[in-house]
Amino acid sequence: MDYLLRSARIIDVPEEGGRHIDSQLDLLIRDGLIADIGKGLAGGKGVREIDLSDQLLLPGLVDLHVHLREPGHEYKEDIESGSRAAAAGGVTSMCCMPNTNPVNDCRAVTDLMVRRAKEAGLARVFPIGAISKGLEGKSLAEFGEMQEAGIVAVSDDGRPVMDAGLMRRALEYGKTFGLPVVQHAEDLSLAEGGVVNEGEVATRAGLRGQPPQAESIMVARDIELVEWTGAQYHVAHASTERSMALVRDARRRGLPVSCEVAPHHFTLTDIECENYDTNMKVAPPLRAESDRQALLEAIADGTVDCIATDHAPHSGIEKDVEFDCASCGMLGLETMLSLTLALVEDKVISLQRAVRLMTSGPSELFRLGNGIGTLEIGRPADIVVVDPNAHWVVDRNQMQSKSQNTPFHGRKLPGKVLFTLLGGKVVFDSKEYCQ
Numbered sequence: 001m002d003y004l005l006r007s008a009r010i011i012d013v014p015e016e017g018g019r020h021i022d023s024q025l026d027l028l029i030r031d032g033l034i035a036d037i038g039k040g041l042a043g044g045k046g047v048r049e050i051d052l053s054d055q056l057l058l059p060g061l062v063d064l065h066v067h068l069r070e071p072g073h074e075y076k077e078d079i080e081s082g083s084r085a086a087a088a089g090g091v092t093s094m095c096c097m098p099n100t101n102p103v104n105d106c107r108a109v110t111d112l113m114v115r116r117a118k119e120a121g122l123a124r125v126f127p128i129g130a131i132s133k134g135l136e137g138k139s140l141a142e143f144g145e146m147q148e149a150g151i152v153a154v155s156d157d158g159r160p161v162m163d164a165g166l167m168r169r170a171l172e173y174g175k176t177f178g179l180p181v182v183q184h185a186e187d188l189s190l191a192e193g194g195v196v197n198e199g200e201v202a203t204r205a206g207l208r209g210q211p212p213q214a215e216s217i218m219v220a221r222d223i224e225l226v227e228w229t230g231a232q233y234h235v236a237h238a239s240t241e242r243s244m245a246l247v248r249d250a251r252r253r254g255l256p257v258s259c260e261v262a263p264h265h266f267t268l269t270d271i272e273c274e275n276y277d278t279n280m281k282v283a284p285p286l287r288a289e290s291d292r293q294a295l296l297e298a299i300a301d302g303t304v305d306c307i308a309t310d311h312a313p314h315s316g317i318e319k320d321v322e323f324d325c326a327s328c329g330m331l332g333l334e335t336m337l338s339l340t341l342a343l344v345e346d347k348v349i350s351l352q353r354a355v356r357l358m359t360s361g362p363s364e365l366f367r368l369g370n371g372i373g374t375l376e377i378g379r380p381a382d383i384v385v386v387d388p389n390a391h392w393v394v395d396r397n398q399m400q401s402k403s404q405n406t407p408f409h410g411r412k413l414p415g416k417v418l419f420t421l422l423g424g425k426v427v428f429d430s431k432e433y434c435q
């Protein structure tokens with residue numbers, strides 16, 4: 001079906017602080033591609049026209065950090081249910097982490113992920129390959145064969161690369177293939193099994209804490225290695241004030257260092273763990289208010305390159321247990337857009353910056369190509385339409401994900417996804433807008 005999307009506020013920010021669109025325009029979709037953007041476009045025979053006055057039209061969102069759990073943990077999520085959750089959240093492209101079973105450390109697993117995502121057909125899925133075989137931190141995985149099969153970066157996410165020598169080789173090897181190296185920054189000797197942020201809340205709750213330095217010391221070490229190797233390095237789910245200072249300084253020195261921040265880290269703090277709600281348990285842990293404020297500052301000043309969810313589905317088996325024993329992780333795909341729009345509502349960032357952080361920013365970082373994250377004419381029509389004035393209440397029982405471990409259950413959030421198109425095909429439609 002061809003569509004003429006009429007009179008939406010169209011925002012597209014393909015360049016940091018540069019070329020952009022932000023005005024009330026029409027967008028024409030033909031044969032799954034963006035055919036034209038302009039005022040008073042003509043539709044014609046067989047074109048379905050949809051009036052979108054007062055609505056926002058954005059490039060489909062891009063999430064560089066999700067756990068789709070397939071292969072191996074399909075009872076929590078699979079590529080199809082994760083893609084459905086993405087579509088409901090306005091996400092049309094996402095990168096999935098390799099901590100599956102088997103681990104994505106070889107061509108066969110990457111092939112499987114790519115094939116399953118195509119079969120589901122609800123989102124573009126770009127696998128991230130493991131840095132080390134089996135995520136064991138001992139020897140490097142085969143970056144080259146995984147890249148041929150479709151990986152766009154490497155990471156041992158869920159586990160840090162503790163060994164500096166291995167990290168050096170990962171950076172050198174990654175550089176040869178043009179693959180960004182993504183670090184789960186957590187020095188295990190400092191984290192010492194801590195289940196919450198070290199501080200007052202941990203002490204009061206009687207829970208073992210881990211200090212913010214467990215993250216920033218790893219980031220500092222890695223930046224030394226980046227300076228040495230010149231390789232592209234990305235900090236996953238950065239959560240502390242010191243990490244922001246280190247990344248900001250590295251960038252000032254022209255190093256190829258980037259970072260992402262997750263919505264739960266810029267929205268919540270460790271206070272949420274006081275009543276032992278395991279949905280608040282995540283790695284890295286929710287931090288202190290001073291860290292949260294530093295993240296907001298870094299999101300606003302350009303230190304942060306993108307918002308990424310760390311969508312980490314878990315079932316009751318992992319979450320309905322004592323806080324100490326619960327698995328780390330939270331759902332994210334279906335709430336990222338609204339939590340980021342909340343930053344606009346709170347005047348932390350402009351709407352344009354919010355769009356950049358969720359679209360072209362991440363797409364550029366991992367070189368996803370094909371116009372992903374932008375509204376380029378002639379490229380596939382990956383689009384999300386949002387009612388910016390609607391508010392909705394998060395309900396864990398209404399999630400498209402197979403899991404329910406959202407920390408935002410019961411919260412009222414701004415911005416409702418009306419529908420999502422992937423290559424011009426409707427992959428989510430809240431109210432049969434596209435019928």
Ligand code: DOR
Pocket residue numbers: 067099157158159184281282283284310312313327328329330
């Ligand atoms: O909380 C987390 N959960 N952090 C990670 O880095 C991994 C993830 C998971 O796989 O559950």
